[in-house]
Amino acid sequence: DAGVTQSPTHLIKTRGQQVTLRCSPISGHKSVSWYQQVLGQGPQFIFQYYEKEERGRGNFPDRFSARQFPNYSSELNVNALLLGDSALYLCASSLRTDTQYFGPGTRLTVL
């Protein structure tokens, strides 16, 4: 079975632009969580979605938004990009809201 997939792998944007990152969970998993990992640090929680509803949100500004689709895939949107948004964005899926399995991540560089 395929694991968590994310696209794109790498992305380069300029300040002020908007970006959309995509995630497909493991087949049968209904929950998706998003994390931001800045270089040299551990991942920081951004959102959790379960059954297409937002269940939790971390300490991130409103420029960050997400949604989950009927097929349980998810998108993370970031508006008005700042240099500090440069990071590895990780998606994790879980069956319900239990053990989380991570995808390979999307590396975002903001110039």
Place this chain on the structure above:
Amino acid sequence: GEDVEQSLFLSVREGDSSVINCTYTDSSSTYLYWYKQEPGAGLQLLTYIFSNMDMKQDQRLTVLLNKKDKHLSLRIADTQTGDSAIYFCAERENTGFQKLVFGTGTRLLVSP
């Protein structure tokens, strides 16, 4: 507050045992996890322990949990060069949703 702490770096020789330590703050955490991250990759789940256990063994991996001191450790027996990576411990907070709080990671370097 949420603060998971780990030592930054550990260097061992191939064949030795490695012990990576972690302290956490949320005494209500139900599960504690160990993830491995290789360069440029995502996080690979290694193992986890439920808070009512004090030890879990899984092949070369042994997890020890001291709830009184909020201390978690991961022992890797017979460490191999392929074990070189960053290891993260994470606690799962009981916030109504399942948020993981990660430490800063321990870089393990295994030399031949």
